[in-house]
Amino acid sequence: MNSRKLQNIVPFLMSMLGIYVLSLGIVSVVFGRKLFENLSFLQLHGGGTASIFIGIFMIILGNGLRARTRASWYIAIFLILTSLLSILVRVRGFSLIYFDAIGISANILILSLLLKYRKEYIFPSRTIYLPVEGKLALAAISASVVYGVAGTLLLGNQFEPPIHDFYTAVYYTFVILTTLGLGDILPITDTSRLFTVSVTVLGIASFLGAITTFVGPVLQQRMNKVVNVMESMEFTGFRDHSIVCGYTPLCSEFLKTMKSMNIPIVVVVRDLELATALKNDGYIVYREHADNIDVLRKVGLKKAKNIYICSPDDGYNLLVALTIQKFKKQEHLKCKVTAIVNSSKNAEKLEDFCDEIIDVSRVLNDHIMKNKKQEI
Template sequence: MDLKKLHNAVPFLMSILGIYVLSLGIISLILGRQLLESISFFQLHGGGTASVFIGLFMVMLGGGLKARARVSWYFAVFLILLSLFSIFIRFKRFSLIYFDITAASANILMLFLLLKYRKEYIFPSRMTYLPVEGKIALAALSTAVIYGVAGTLLLGNQFNPPVHDFYTAVYYTFMVLTTLGMGDILPVTTTSRLFTVSVALLGIASVVGSITTFLGPLLQQRMTKVVNVMETMEFTGFGDHSIVCGYTPLCSEFLKSLRSRNIPVVIVVRDLEVATALKNEGYIVYREFADNIEALRKVGLKKAKDVYICSPDDSYNLLIALTVQKFKKQENLNFKVTVIVNSSRNADKFEDFCDEIIDVSHVLNDYMSKSKRELSHIDE
């Protein structure tokens, strides 16, 4: 099989490897429980528990590798090295020699493929753009879990029944962090009770904060979609209205004049702050990219009388003009398209797509020249 064809199969192979490593981890834990007298705590969890988590992360990593994210590539290499280390820890201890040799060979093959095609993984990961609040929330939650598990194991004899194993410590920590409190494990000393209170307080702060941080943006996106649907229903009755694509403060007075003449105006902008400010001024605003033809359809482009393109970016204005002109020809419409050009050198690019071009720098130059002539007449 050509190795080049393997590149597209890397995400799938990583997921298969993850399932295999996960299965070995579960089997190692089951066997390890039966061999507790002959193996150490480190061998049990380093060879068994670690493999379970490594396998889970490998399975979940397939999507990132499919998107060729650079961060996913680094993470995949790191997981493979951890997997090899975990295999080394349990080697000859769990009677899984042949399975471990197979796992080690598969890990080495996957590492070879990742290194061979490392230049293909060049795209940034979405996780890279996690906001600061999200990173703080993740750090706080992780710290709370580590603090709870470590403290529970350290104070194991001060609970009833005593807590001496990792899984019970994790169980107790999450019961306290989530404030569920089943009551099957009780702190019986002052120190353990104060520790439990501190974990509960951390749980309220970190868990609730994390939920708010991660669910807040999702809820906001859903609400934005709902608002857009409601506004789209409002546009259905529009006709002979004006559509303004993009916004710049230069056209604020023009918008006021349209409103004073009772001309219906719909402004299509993407920026949340600009959209909010315009809504507060009483304008009808649709939050979407103005070069999206579906968005323009929703605001009634077929029934529009005029389209004004006036974002501060000429390249974006050109994309909007191309989109509008293409739709205009396809539907055989006759609305007027006007564009505000921010740089004179770009004015000629709009000649084939717009009915009227307003060159801001040219208008400003004419105004300055006129003012200069008037001042000269006054001086004379």
């Protein structure tokens, strides 16, 4: 097996190791206490519970390693080292020694591969933006869990059966927070009943808030994709139409004129609010990045007569122009490309990729100078 194939198999091996470590952790937690009553807290939770979380993170980490991000490499090294440590503190005498030996070997194998190909993991990680509502939702859930576990341990004798260990308190808290109500543990005093009701109310409120915060944007994205697909189906019948990539208020009158002349126009913009406003004005809008060749295909670039690049960002305009020029050469298209330049210093950069350049600052300067001459 060559080095490239060996490197590409690392994410798969990491995910498989995660499943293996997760399974060992579950077995240790479920059967460890039953078989050995004199187990220490460190042996049970450090060897079993820790392995469960390590295994879950290893499974999730597979995608990051596949993208060869720098952060995923560091996290993978950390997880492997903690996995080896959890194996060392696992339940002594418990009959998992042979399985642990396999786990140690697999950890060392993947660790050696990661160290060998460490120079390949050079790409930056994508920044995950979490809105304020999301942070508040996570904080509410965390506070509810802490409140539930701490209160359950404090009121341990007021339950039937009594709750005196951390594990059972966590179990009871999640049963109440998720409103499952299995009935195996019951509050037997007024105080414990009121506490259970308060945890239930907190659970319902925090989880509903989290669902609204996290699921809402996902559903919105799905709906936008469906709308884009439906709109792209409309473009299939277009011919000799105009495509406007980006939008600036400078071209608003131009769009109105084109619309009044019944010339079919498709506007491609990135911003949701801007797309909504243009749709309300009666324009056909496709909300995507215009520097994506697949997007340009969907809006009918092959059959378009004119393309206007009108974004207020000259850098973005240049990317769009490069993409269109490359596609024109591949498909031997004859459509005319016109770009609006917001800064004169960027005009030369766009001239090689566009048929016509409209320099806003130069047009404004010529207009002012013309008026000055008339006054003189």
